[in-house]
Amino acid sequence: MARVEFNDVTKVFEDSSGPIVAVEELSLDIPDGEFVVFVGPSGCGKSTTLRMLAGLETITDGEIKLDGTRVNELSPRDRDIAMVFQSYALYPHKTVRQNMAYGLNLSTDLQEEEIDRRVVEAAEMMGIEDLLDKKPGSLSGGQQQRVATGRAIVREPSVFLFDEPLSNLDAQLRKHMRTELARIHTELGITTIYVTHDQEEAMTMADRIVILDNGRLQQVGTPKDVYYRPANAFVADFIGSPSMNFFDVSLDVAGDGTGTLVGDGFEYAVSTELVDTIDAGTGEYILAIRPENLRVDEDAPAEKSFEATVDVVEVIGSDNFLYLDLAGQECRVRTPVEIEPEIGDTVRITFDEADLHLFDRDTEEAVVHGHNRAEEAPQTIEQQV
Ligand code: ATP
Numbered sequence: 001m002a003r004v005e006f007n008d009v010t011k012v013f014e015d016s017s018g019p020i021v022a023v024e025e026l027s028l029d030i031p032d033g034e035f036v037v038f039v040g041p042s043g044c045g046k047s048t049t050l051r052m053l054a055g056l057e058t059i060t061d062g063e064i065k066l067d068g069t070r071v072n073e074l075s076p077r078d079r080d081i082a083m084v085f086q087s088y089a090l091y092p093h094k095t096v097r098q099n100m101a102y103g104l105n106l107s108t109d110l111q112e113e114e115i116d117r118r119v120v121e122a123a124e125m126m127g128i129e130d131l132l133d134k135k136p137g138s139l140s141g142g143q144q145q146r147v148a149t150g151r152a153i154v155r156e157p158s159v160f161l162f163d164e165p166l167s168n169l170d171a172q173l174r175k176h177m178r179t180e181l182a183r184i185h186t187e188l189g190i191t192t193i194y195v196t197h198d199q200e201e202a203m204t205m206a207d208r209i210v211i212l213d214n215g216r217l218q219q220v221g222t223p224k225d226v227y228y229r230p231a232n233a234f235v236a237d238f239i240g241s242p243s244m245n246f247f248d249v250s251l252d253v254a255g256d257g258t259g260t261l262v263g264d265g266f267e268y269a270v271s272t273e274l275v276d277t278i279d280a281g282t283g284e285y286i287l288a289i290r291p292e293n294l295r296v297d298e299d300a301p302a303e304k305s306f307e308a309t310v311d312v313v314e315v316i317g318s319d320n321f322l323y324l325d326l327a328g329q330e331c332r333v334r335t336p337v338e339i340e341p342e343i344g345d346t347v348r349i350t351f352d353e354a355d356l357h358l359f360d361r362d363t364e365e366a367v368v369h370g371h372n373r374a375e376e377a378p379q380t381i382e383q384q385v
Helices: 046-054 096-107 112-126 141-154 171-188 199-205 223-228 233-238 272-278
Strands: 004-015 018-030 035-039 061-066 081-084 159-163 191-196 208-213 216-221 245-253 259-263 266-270 284-289 305-315 320-326 329-335 346-350 357-360 366-368
Touching: 004 046, 018 046, 018 061, 018 216, 035 046, 035 199, 046 081, 046 159, 046 191, 081 141, 096 112, 096 141, 112 141, 112 171, 141 171, 171 199, 191 199, 199 223, 208 223, 208 233, 216 223, 216 233, 233 245, 233 284, 233 357, 245 266, 245 272, 245 329, 259 272, 259 284, 266 305, 272 366, 320 346
Parallel strands: 035 191, 035 208, 081 159, 159 191
Antiparallel strands: 004 018, 004 061, 208 216, 245 259, 245 284, 259 266, 284 357, 305 320, 305 346, 320 329, 357 366
16 A cells, blocks of 8 residues: 655647647656546546556656655556556456456466466355356456456555546446445455546545546545635536536725625625625626525525525426526526426525625635635645645
């Protein structure tokens, strides 16, 4: 087991069209035994980061350490890391047993009995003992995924890397495997880095989530941190489904110190307490609020609510999602099932001041978080890593 450190790691690819910065000055400290999920949109640098750690890609600048030792120059086989890919990469002509044993046969001097003992143990852990003498071609996608994971477990590595391992499975199996992988991590306690573009996977599996965009670190935190205290508008938008509502607003401050957030089609009164936390700001913000924090309430006070027109009502069973038109902007509201307005209805929407987030309009960095206003300022990237 190992601690993993990225210190100012940069990767630049040289392409015919010029240099491509895939990862830029990434610094991250992952303690021994942690389950960390890298998440971000396509092309944000997740796989490149993983491949640099595995030794499959050179590092342009910076340093990667495993348990305090620099590994930049070490070959992949000397890093004691096992990686599971989206494609599974199983040998079609070898049996499951041979596939699982292959890496150990190549890279260690272990006796055959010891190798077989480890293979059987890993197969039991993955629930594939019955498949040991079959070939990959006769297995389902889920079974192949188990074999690929079992092959990684057999190696008893210091670090596990998973690159979108569940992408080829159907939704139900993905959910099931998610729980299985989390169980295996708890059982083995091996430091695990898991890459996905699926924010739900990240939220449900991670001890900490690392959010990347465009090769740059956006935020590192527990699932609750990134959900309740997104460091910037990108994270706020990326995490949560349906995604947060964003409205451009200006802050008007009255003589008594109270304020009003003025947006297109609405005004919302805020307390002196909130104004005091942001009075050094520019006055121009993005107001962000999660769909579940908006409520339909015809009796809400006018200065704390706005009217919008119902465009779409989605019934999902446990809740309803309303898609509203607020002066030409889409506003998403998650409501209890009893609230099912007609298309074209005008509804009054309100929310608690404690649930709103404000982001600086220029930098898109967080200025105010719903649940932690004055006491806890938004974390900077430096504080998180
Ligand atoms: P995805 O989810 O689509 O796999 P990702 O977040 O894993 O995306 P990377 O594959 O790490 O992203 O790619 C990051 C950037 O580096 C992208 O702009 C990609 O086009 C570029 N890139 C990756 N590999 C190479 C390469 N071998 N040569 C040139 N550019 C590359």
